[in-house]
Amino acid sequence: xxxxxxxxxxxxxxxxxxxxxxxxxxxxxxxxxxxxxxxxxxxxxxxxxxxxxxxxxxxxxxxxxxxxxxxxxxxxxxxxxxxxxxxxxxxxxxxxxxxxxxxxxxxxxxxxxxxxxxxxxxxxxxxxxxxxxxxxxxxxxxxxxxxxxxxxxxxxxxxxxxxxxxxxxxxxxxxxxxxxxxxxxxxxxxxxxxxxxxxxxxxxxxxxxxxxxxxxxxxxxxxxxxxxxxxxxxxxxxxxxxxxxxxxxxxxxxxxxxxxxxxxxxxxxxxxxxxxxxxxxxxxxxxxxxxxxxxxxxxxxxxxxxxxxxxxxxxxxxxxxxxxxxxxxxxxxxxxxxxxxxxxxxxxxxxxxxxxxxxxxxxxxxxxxxxxxxxxxxxxxxxxxxxxxxxxxxxxxxxxxxxxxxxxxxxxxxxxxxxxxxxxxxx
Amino acid sequence: xxxxxxxxxxxxxxxxxxxxxxxxxxxxxxxxxxxxxxxxxxxxxxxxxxxxxxxxxxxxxxxxxxxxxxxxxxxxxxxxxxxxxxxxxxxxxxxxxxxxxxxxxxxxxxxxxxxxxxxxxxxxxxxxxxxxxxxxxxxxxxxxxxxxxxxxxxxxxxxxxxxxxxxxxxxxxxxxxxxxxxxxxxxxxxxxxxxxxxxxxxxxxxxxxxxxxxxxxxxxxxxxxxxxxxxxxxxxxxxxxxxxxxxxxxxxxxxxxxxxxxxxxxxxxxxxxxxxxxxxxxxxxxxxxxxxxxxxxxxxxxxxxxxxxxxxxxxxxxxxxxxxxxxxxxxxxxxxxxxxxxxxxxxxxxxxxxxxxxxxxxxxxxxxxxxxxxxxxxxxxxxxxxxxxxxxxxxxxxxxxxxxxxxxxxxxxxxxxxxxxxxxxxx
Numbered sequence: 145x146x147x148x149x150x151x152x153x154x155x156x157x158x159x160x161x162x163x164x165x166x167x168x169x170x171x172x173x174x175x176x177x178x179x180x181x182x183x184x185x186x187x188x189x190x191x192x193x194x195x196x197x198x199x200x201x202x203x204x205x206x207x208x209x210x211x212x213x214x215x216x217x218x219x220x221x222x223x224x225x226x227x228x229x230x231x232x233x234x235x236x237x238x239x240x241x242x243x244x245x246x247x248x249x250x251x252x253x254x255x256x257x258x259x260x261x262x263x264x265x266x267x268x269x270x271x272x273x274x275x276x277x278x279x280x281x282x283x284x285x286x287x288x289x290x291x292x293x294x295x296x297x298x299x300x301x302x303x304x305x306x307x308x309x310x311x312x313x314x315x316x317x318x319x320x321x322x323x324x325x326x327x328x329x330x331x332x333x334x335x336x337x338x339x340x341x342x343x344x345x346x347x348x349x350x351x352x353x354x355x356x357x358x359x360x361x362x363x364x365x366x367x368x369x370x371x372x373x374x375x376x377x378x379x380x381x382x383x384x385x386x387x388x389x390x391x392x393x394x395x396x397x398x399x400x401x402x403x404x405x406x407x408x409x410x411x412x413x414x415x416x417x418x419x420x421x422x423x424x425x426x427x428x429x430x431x432x433x434x435x436x437x438x439x440x441x442x443x444x445x446x447x448x449x450x451x452x453x454x455x456x457x458x459x460x461x462x463x464x465x466x467x468x469x470x471x472x473x474x475x476x477x478x479x480x481x482x483x484x485x486x487x488x489x490x491x492x493x494x495x496x497x498x499x500x501x502x503x504x505x506x507x508x509x510x511x512x513x514x515x516x517x518x519x520x521x522x523x524x525x526x527x528x529x530x531x532x533x534x535x536x537x538x539x540x541x542x543x544x545x546x547x548x549x550x551x552x553x554x555x556x557x558x559x560x561x562x563x564x565x566x567x568x569x570x571x
Numbered sequence: 572x573x574x575x576x577x578x579x580x581x582x583x584x585x586x587x588x589x590x591x592x593x594x595x596x597x598x599x600x601x602x603x604x605x606x607x608x609x610x611x612x613x614x615x616x617x618x619x620x621x622x623x624x625x626x627x628x629x630x631x632x633x634x635x636x637x638x639x640x641x642x643x644x645x646x647x648x649x650x651x652x653x654x655x656x657x658x659x660x661x662x663x664x665x666x667x668x669x670x671x672x673x674x675x676x677x678x679x680x681x682x683x684x685x686x687x688x689x690x691x692x693x694x695x696x697x698x699x700x701x702x703x704x705x706x707x708x709x710x711x712x713x714x715x716x717x718x719x720x721x722x723x724x725x726x727x728x729x730x731x732x733x734x735x736x737x738x739x740x741x742x743x744x745x746x747x748x749x750x751x752x753x754x755x756x757x758x759x760x761x762x763x764x765x766x767x768x769x770x771x772x773x774x775x776x777x778x779x780x781x782x783x784x785x786x787x788x789x790x791x792x793x794x795x796x797x798x799x800x801x802x803x804x805x806x807x808x809x810x811x812x813x814x815x816x817x818x819x820x821x822x823x824x825x826x827x828x829x830x831x832x833x834x835x836x837x838x839x840x841x842x843x844x845x846x847x848x849x850x851x852x853x854x855x856x857x858x859x860x861x862x863x864x865x866x867x868x869x870x871x872x873x874x875x876x877x878x879x880x881x882x883x884x885x886x887x888x889x890x891x892x893x894x895x896x897x898x899x900x901x902x903x904x905x906x907x908x909x910x911x912x913x914x915x916x917x918x919x920x921x922x923x924x925x926x927x928x929x930x931x932x933x934x935x936x937x938x939x940x941x942x943x944x945x946x947x948x949x950x951x952x953x954x955x956x957x958x959x960x961x962x963x964x965x966x967x968x969x970x971x972x973x974x975x976x977x978x979x980x981x982x983x984x985x986x987x988x989x990x991x992x993x994x995x996x997x998x
Contacts, residue, residue: 183712183985200627207983209760219762222716239720285610289649293666333636335646556634558610 150175153476154235154245156225156413158185158208160462161251161445164469170215172480177243179235181224183207186274189462189527192314194277196284196321197556201274225252227416230441247440249472250413250427254446254460257409257424264385268404271314280403282558284322287401288330291337304342305399307390309382310406311348311355313498316365318403319346320501323373328502329556344374345399347392349381349406354498354506356459361506364515368504382406387568400568408460410447417441422449431488433472442475444468450489458491462530467491497523577602580903581662581672583652583840585612585635587889588678588872591896597642599904604670606662608651610634613701616889616954619741621704623711623748624983628701652679654843657868674867676899677840677854681873681887684836684851691812695831698741707830709985711749714828715757718764731769732826734817736809737833738775738782740925743792745830746773747928750800755929756983771801772826774819776808776833781925781933783886788933791942795931809833814995827995835887837874844868849876858915860899869902871895877916885918889957894918926950 151174155162158180166178184205193199212218224238228250235243256270269280284306291303306326308319323344330339346353346369352362353369353376366376377392384391389398410425419435420428426449427435433448435441445465450458458464471489478485495509497519505519514522578601582589585607593605611632620626639645651665655677662670683697696707711733718730733753735746750771757766773780773796779789780796780803793803804819811818816825837852846862847855853876854862860875862868872892877885885891898916905912922936924946932946941949 183716183983197629200629202624202627202983207760209757210983213758213760220760222720289610293649330636331640333634333640333647556610556629556637 151246151480152177152244153247153249154179154243155249155251156180156228156235157251157253157411157445157447158182158220159188159251159253159445160465161253161469161472162249163208163211164466165249165251165444165473166212166218166469167215168470168473169476170217172217172477174217174476174480176218177221177245178208178212178218179221179223179225179237179243180208181222182273183209183222184274185211187530188272189530191271191274191277192317192321194274195271195280195318196325197281198321201278205274225413228413228441230417230435230438233440245440247442247476249442249444249469250417250447251443251445251465251469252411252413252447254408254410254424254426256404257407258404259407261385264404267387268309268385268390268402270404271318281556283401284325285556285558288334288337288339288342290400292334293336300337302388302398303400304337304339305345305389305397306342306401306403307345307347307397307399308403308405309347309385309390310404311346311350311353311376311378312405313354315346315348315403315405316353316369317499317501318405319344319374320369320372320499320504323369324501327373340373345397346374346376347380347382347390348376348378351379353378357496357498357506357508358513361508361513361515365498365500365506368500368506368515372501372504408446414443414447417443424449432475432485433468433489442472444472452490453488456491458489463494464491497526499523578673578907579604579671580674580676581606581670582676582678583607583655583662584678584680584838584872584874585609585647586615586678586680586872587892588680588875588896588899589676590635590638591893592676592678592871592900593639593645593896594642595897595900596903597644599644599907601644601903601907603645604648604672605635605639605645606648606650606652606664606670607635608649609700610636610649611701612638614957615699616957618698618701618704619744619748621701622698622707622745623752624708625748628705632701652840655840655868657844657862657865660867672867674869674903676869676871676896677844677874678870678872678892678896679838679840679874681835681837681851681853683831684834685831686834688812691831694814695736695812695817695829697831698745708983710828711752712983712985715761715764715766715769717827719761720763727764729815729825730827731764731766732772732816732824733769733828733830734772734774734824734826735830735832736774736812736817737831738773738777738780738803738805739832740781742773742775742830742832743780743796744926744928745832746771746801747796747799747926747931750796751928754800767800772824773801773803774807774809774817775803775805778806780805784923784925784933784935785940788935788940788942792925792927792933795927795933795942799928799931835873841870841874844870851876859902859912860895860916869899871899879917880915883918885916888923890921891918924950924953 153174153176155178163185184207187204190204194201208220225235226238227236233245255272258264287303291300294300306322308315326339326342354362354365369376380393382390385402414421414425414427427443429443429448429450433442433444446460474486497507499505503517503520505523507514507519507522580601580603582605590612611634614631617631621628635647652662653665654663660672682699685691714730718727721727733749735742753766753769781789781792796803807820809817812829841852841854854870856870856875856877860869860871873887902912924934926932930944930947932950934941934946934949
């Protein structure tokens with residue numbers, strides 16, 4: 145027993161960066177407080193499955209208290225952080241309390257952004273939280289209900305017109321899955337519409353979808369999307385969105401359901417640090433993930449912007465967040481034991497996967513490039529393996545197996561009293 | 572092909588009565604419109620499991636369109652019925668449209684009732700829909716969070732004080748499961764409270780819990796509840812409920828979380844029929860489940876009040892609702908084919924089960940009376956078997972198996988931004 149005070153590490157955010165840092169410090173003599181405004185860690189890569197009713201919320205989320213219950217040096221605090229005071233070394237919470245820290249890891253992630261068009265948010269919701277996913281599920285399912293009840297053929301078609309804005313991984317997954325739902329899941333279930341006649345458009349301002357992949361895989365992804373029934377529109381940015389549809393260059397495209405998967409902005413907490421941010425609001429960190437002049441203040445995950453020595457930026461993906469979290473833990477462990485700290489953070493890129501739909505995916509691992517069925521199995525195995533918590537893995541696998549053979553999506557529940565949405569042309 | 576007009580049957584409500592009637596008429600030449608304000612059939616007997624985070628919503632609900640997708644003589648209509656006009660033979664919907672019928676089956680069920688104390692609703696929510704269950708889950712989990720964050724010991728204890736009002740099956744299940752959560756599921760997860768110190772009270776105005784069972788089973792249920800850590804208070808009615816607790820005779824019992832499982836009232840649609848209702852608002856039907864003078868208007872399920880020839884009332888339970896639905900279908904089928912209609916409705920009582928908690932239940936089947944572990948396995952098998960839809964059965968079984976061995980409850984997700992509730996003494 146020493147008489148030294150146990151140092152206090154505050155971690156803001158129980159996402160991949162925060163949680164991985166916490167777990168890597170399990171056996172250290174350090175007091176950790178993990179603050180999150182939600183009670184669960186979320187496996188974000190599968191969020192689109194909740195939005196499209198393939199999985200239920202608890203399949204992809206686990207309570208932070210449960211994950212960390214047995215790690216005795218951690219206290220989980222449910223609360224919303226409003227501000228960091230880096231001079232006073234304190235974290236302010238919305239309930240008026242504050243937490244003093246010796247070391248801080250800020251890992252509060254990112255949210256979706258509308259590039260200065262926040263007025264689009266109400267007609268083109270995004271997908272970052274479980275609540276977003278449940279709301280989107282409701283909106284998608286109600287659009288089919290509304291189409292079924294609509295006597296006017298033109299309006300019927302507008303309710304059956306779906307668009308996803310943004311051709312990154314989330315946009316591609318959503319568009320592919322939506323096409324699958326329309327063509328297969330809902331088959332036979334309506335009497336006044338043919339769900340398969342729904343149009344699903346994927347709109348990407350840049351020249352190609354999944355632009356972080358090599359050209360050839362990107363093209364294969366496009367082919368697979370088209371095979372699933374998605375119309376892929378590239379090269380033209382959306383210039384306005386309202387409840388009736390969206391403007392694409394000269395053309396107005398009617399669509400009662402538009403989903404936003406185009407932009408990401410860092411958590412607003414970065415701005416309270418009073419340091420340099422990049423265009424997306426991310427904090428420009430040093431190679432050891434600290435702030436200049438503040439070796440006790442780390443930023444990791446989607447909130448951190450770092451260009452590595454080789455000139456490549458660290459991507460905003462789950463593996464990078466985990467690695468950053470671990471790097472922070474390694475640095476702290478070295479400091480605690482008076483050992484040399486690790487070198488600058490380097491992202492170990494083990495590959496890049498994206499799923500497109502039923503039996504369709506692309507995989508890029510170094511020289512290995514896969515697409516189609518094989519890539520899909522690869523993607524499935526990787527995602528089930530990385531799901532946190534043993535129970536979730538089994539249940540998710542079983543859900544998928546059943547969904548696969550039956551084309552059914554088990555989570556097609558609309559919460560709340562269902563008043564089909566009003567037609568926007570009338571209200 | 573005949574030139575006769577196909578008769579139109581409108582069924583209001585996709586619960587057990589409405590759905591069982593619909594399915595029993597699958598091969599008849601009749602046009603069926605099934606109207607429900609929710610898109611799913613709900614397996615209500617397991618609703619308490621969603622409220623207590625053991626199951627997720629889609630485990631116990633299935634989309635009506637999916638269940639009936641292949642039954643070509645049915646159209647599912649998502650909508651809320653506001654009124655029945657039995658002279659004009661039409662059903663009014665909230666969106667201003669109406670449905671004309673040749674035959675009507677009104678099976679819109681029941682909701683919870685506060686015996687003229689609707690002001691209790693906000694502090695003592697009930698449990699009838701999936702939304703109720705999700706809201707209750709949130710309230711229960713947040714009470715523990717609030718206790719963890721509360722510095723004042725008296726208030727901490729009040730947040731850890733739970734009460735369930737009503738000693739029927741739902742109340743017993745909720746109280747038993749709550750005690751299990753406090754004593755087992757949340758163990759090790761908090762740093763400033765011991766969840767096992769939570770007090771769970773079950774309050775029943777009558778002399779015993781589960782009063783539809785024989786005395787000896789009722790007593791065994793009480794013993795099992797007490798073994799699980801529930802304090803059972805019988806013989807005194809609750810006379811007031813507010814955000815701080817409830818009044819029980821002379822005594823005010825502090826409890827920040829009170830759940831209402833005491834009263835049931837029939838759907839308000841019964842009152843629009845302009846016929847005799849019983850005290851709970853249920854429609855007094857004739858032995859063939861029709862209204863006097865209206866052989867084309869059937870009422871079934873929890874909305875129907877019927878005393879059988881032997882003087883026993885038909886109980887408001889799922890098997891009775893299913894049997895009524897089938898009886899209506901049998902009567903209609905006989906009429907369609909010009910055959911003699913079946914006799915008066917008789918409830919076939921195949922037994923009565925109630926679960927209490929982990930490995931605790933009671934079973935009453937004729938002369939067979941079971942309690943404890945064996946009864947619990949019996950209850951489990953029966954409930955999994957009766958869950959609608961094959962997928963649900965498998966997943967629910969797996970969820971339960973894992974939950975059983977691990978004491979974990981997979982659905983402990985709080986939706987939405989979590990601002991722990993304000994302490995009512997401050998606000």
